[in-house]
Amino acid sequence: MEKKVFERPRYLKKASTHYCPGCGHSILHRLVAEVIEELGIGERTIGVPPAGCAVLAYDYIDVDMGEAPHGRGAALATGIKRVLPDRIVFSYQGDGDIAAIGTAETIHAANRGERITVIFVNNGCYGMTGGQMAPTTVTGQLSTTTPGGRVPLRDGYPVDLSEMLAVAKGTVYIERTSVTSPKNILRTKRAITKAFRTQIDGLGFSLVEVLSPCPTNWKLSPVEAARWAEETMTKTYPLKVIKDLTGTPGQDGN
């Protein structure tokens, strides 16, 4: 008997996305939808999409959503979670959103140990506005505002937001993964599952940073873009568990 072994998850609408061919956002949307379905939390999950390419995430991920002003995902998610503590609240934010304009909101939400989950999509540039340098652009990376490549002494160093957040006492689980190969995609799904579980268990702030190809602004084919992220981006942003206190006593709402 033939069985269907892979199909669109229930919480991903049957809609063709506006994302470019090979964009990591599309893969990540599917993973978030799969995890929500597997954890059985679809009816009590609220998402907070960002400004940026993922601004229309509410057209695709089929749960309640509340759009945040640019960078303010963690602040909005905080408000929702505090008013509706039984909901599972996640923000979905790009690197320009979370690591530039939203740095203050993000760091303080993390430091307060808000029981929210942040999906941080790092593609090393401002995607929607045409590929300008972002704080996360890696050294030497070409962008429209660093046409000869990023030079730290002129343009600053790539911001390592996840490592910075790991210093905050309120953060419980932070992992960096990528959506650049079948293996890494499955690892990302496990990390998102763990991040949501951290919130379900009331332990504190969880975040998954996902290195995500932007073939259009990197000016590479989708296959080349995935390879570039694996070979070059991971030198600045190694894939690893950055912080994991989920098994530590005392992390249960104090």
Place this chain on the structure above:
Amino acid sequence: MTKKAKKGRITVDREFCKGCYLCISVCPTGSIGISGTLNQKGYYPVEFLDGKNQGEESRCTGCTTCAIVCPDVAIEVYRE
């Protein structure tokens, strides 16, 4: 070849496919090719090579690797 490999098959939604060809780059059995006709968005979508065009059995094992990497969820996988 005495041991019979698992048999699988995929379907591709031509209108959802954006021709990124990530699926082709990861398929271990070379079971996916590029279609010769455009879809409505103007991409050349992929198509399943069921082997019949080469007078062979399909080599697809239904491993789902192509579907895991497909950004546009254009692939469904079936396995016996």
